[in-house]
Amino acid sequence: MKEELRNLAKELDDVVLHPKRFIILTLLYLSGPLTEGELKSAVNVSWGALTTHLRRLEEHGLIKRRKWLTKSLKLRVFVYLTEKGIQQYIKAIKSLEKILKCIQNSHQK
């Protein structure tokens, strides 16, 4: 059982499963491209922390940033999930499910 848990734990993606980054990815998954300002107020982090998390996610190819014109004709940086980001996000949730089931089974035994 321990061996199985260890193997499953290896599958966990620490980039995706950091609580704040997970919330960022969840918001992007649900609402599509969001500006950095929208993300900052939704996740409730400082600009510095947001930049660090976004950089980490971008380095792993999970998100991309692009400048787009808003309706008020201002240039804003929009953040969006890449295809890899979507796949990794879904995979992380499935891995979590497996781990939680495994832990539950070990408790029952």
Next chain:
Amino acid sequence: MQDLKKLHEIGEFALRLKVYKNTLILGFSLYLFGMLIAGSLIVVNSLIDMNLVNSQAALFSILLAIIVPTVLSVYIIVYVFRAAPVVSEKSEYWIASSSIPFAVIYAISSIYCPEILHVVWYLALGLSLLIASTLLETKWAKENKIWAKPYMLSGLLITFLSPAVIYLGLKVQTADPAYLATGLTLIAFCISGTYSIVKAERGLIFERGAKKPS
């Protein structure tokens, strides 16, 4: 352990919420498109009937009444509802399904039966919805990205009723069969849109219908 549980609960709910949103938007797109295009066509037709638009500009106005609502619907669905990842997927399929049936059916009927040109769009629309559903909706449903296929339902309803509409178009050479076709289209869109919204609601509430995306 508690943190992992919380993350899992949030993630699990986000996956279901996404499918709910996709299904809702697909149903709502029929309402939006139906209302915009029918509204614009009625406005243009009434302007033509009141002689406020001259006969040379009539065709241009009708084309405008079709193109503007279509572009506006796509803009609202993709950007305002932020449905870009699903709706804009395989945009070439959308373009093919919405243009090929119209081009083929209009070409055939203008050569062999020009009397039904005023109602033939009804059959083309039905086929176009069926093609879009076969190319895109079926794939999304298999991947559990949506819980309903409203385009398939409206395509079937419209295609099933089109022989009657075309027959009436052949018999009655006024604008009335075209109004009938517009009314039937709106009813079909309303039934399919509501079906999609109900399925989305049920999928979100009842665990059994809420499969995770593969």
